[in-house]
Amino acid sequence: MISYTLRRTTRWRLTSSIALAATLTLTGCASTGGGTAKPAEPAISPTATSQPVGLLPAAEGTTTYPVTLTTWAGETTLQQRPERIAVVGLNPNTDALQALGVTPVYTLTDEPAAPWRDQAWLRKVEKVDTATRRDPINFEGIAAAKPDLIVAVGALEGKPDFEKLTAIAPVLDTREESEISWQDLQRLVGQTLDLGAAADKLVTAAEQTITEVAGAHPEFAGKTITIANDYGPQYGLSYYTIAGTFTEDVMSKLGFTPNPHAKKFVDEDVVSDENLGLLDADILVVTYVSDEVRKAREAKPLFKAVKAVTESRYVPLTLVKDDSTKLVNSAGQQVDNATWVLRAGASATSLPWAVKAVADQWLAGAKLS
Incomplete structure (x- = not known):
């Protein structure tokens, strides 16, 4: 998909x-x-x-x-x-x-x-x-x-x-x-x-903003990251940071190193249950379309076994009902929803906004290995 x-x-x-x-x-x-x-x-x-x-x-x-x-x-x-x-x-x-x-x-x-x-x-x-x-x-x-x-x-x-x-x-x-x-x-x-x-x-200004955001977050340097979105039972869990894609490139510009697992999803981005272990990274971010979908995913034994999850390097973000511009983190705080930009909506206007949302809001306080 x-x-x-x-x-x-x-x-x-x-x-x-x-x-x-x-x-x-x-x-x-x-x-x-x-x-x-x-x-x-x-x-x-x-x-x-x-x-x-x-x-x-x-x-x-x-x-x-x-x-x-x-x-x-x-x-x-x-x-x-x-x-x-x-x-x-x-x-x-x-x-x-x-x-x-x-x-x-x-x-x-x-x-x-x-x-x-x-x-x-x-x-x-x-x-x-x-x-x-x-x-x-x-x-x-x-x-x-x-x-x-x-x-x-x-x-x-x-x-x-x-x-x-x-x-x-x-x-x-x-x-x-x-x-x-x-x-x-x-x-x-x-x-x-x-x-x-x-x-x-x-x-040039947009690219400079990405560079500045990366410079403000030296903790990202050399770490791996997986970003995925769970659409629910009908469409499944989609791997965003696929090797060679725009999303991976943006994360690399923020300082992250390419995740070796990302190559596994070049031909098919849906993460099957048997491949949930490939979500592992120094930090795992999963966005969910609803709280029900999040709970169902987190209840799966194979998801619980992902190392990033067991070691608390997992960041769940759930879409706010009736407001597609916001996500809720595990602390109940609302953050900006940059998922669309990472998937298909990047521009000289949207991308500076999105990288700030990811770095300063999604990953705020996240535990890195």
């Missing part, structure tokens, strides 16, 4: 970087885009509306338009710097705009909720759709917002989606049906909007 994706399909995992030049091709031509298939509905002119004051920061003057946006589903051409931007897909797309100080004219309701979201910024968005990432794309709602660019990285389930969106405005997505890092996502959006230097600074 590996699902480290930022799209409703399984084609995008957050484990590697792709070259931006492969996705964003600067051109000097004046040809129009629209993909290889005939649009299913009439296009809305990007000049149909004027730019309200304050939607975008001043251009840096380094991106030359027209820009050909090459995606896995086809190409579109951005004739000039966009003024009205719609964003669909998971929260990193919206995060990338927020970080740059760009206010979209259309976005989705955050689901799960994003505690790092700037609410004052969100209130400036013309249309926050009641739809979430779990719903089909609201093509009519997007068209009504009259965008001249649609940021849809990770949102497309197939070429029909692309064709319907390109009938509205040029579409920004990755060139290949493959992975993209949060760093490259931020840079891709920045370069498309002629804010490439600002995007670079945001990436």
Whole structure:
């Protein structure tokens, strides 16, 4: 049940970087885009509306338009710097705009909720759709917002989606049906909007925050960590810190050393009962979807026998009922729920928040071997 994706399909995992030049091709031509298939509905002119004051920061003057946006589903051409931007897909797309100080004219309701979201910024968005990432794309709602660019990285389930969106405005997505890092996502959006230097600074600042958090916790250095999430009987216990994944990489940047057991879960992240011993590490963190699920897990003899559990190096965190942004630790204290960021929601905005939550809240007072 590996699902480290930022799209409703399984084609995008957050484990590697792709070259931006492969996705964003600067051109000097004046040809129009629209993909290889005939649009299913009439296009809305990007000049149909004027730019309200304050939607975008001043251009840096380094991106030359027209820009050909090459995606896995086809190409579109951005004739000039966009003024009205719609964003669909998971929260990193919206995060990338927020970080740059760009206010979209259309976005989705955050689901799960994003505690790092700037609410004052969100209130400036013309249309926050009641739809979430779990719903089909609201093509009519997007068209009504009259965008001249649609940021849809990770949102497309197939070429029909692309064709319907390109009938509205040029579409920004990755060139290949493959992975993209949060760093490259931020840079891709920045370069498309002629804010490439600002995007670079945001990436550097986020990475620096991780370095600073690691420096504040020298006790993590050289230790192993396992993070897992128990979804209950239907989906089982999922191993998060798999070898070669984004989650393992973040833990390594916090100072932890890779856990040799993590290689066992590259092909299958569900931890069967007979493999519960592979959860062992210098510190074991398990998040639970409910108190009932936690109690059932902790009652299993093979789980009780895990060395980290027997030696009190186990940190249980349980989702707060009716509040997906919070977890409760064994002392009954509420802590921020960074699980979503570790799984699929990393961005230059969310990741600094998440590493602080893990280091300063989840692991506060944890016993390390």
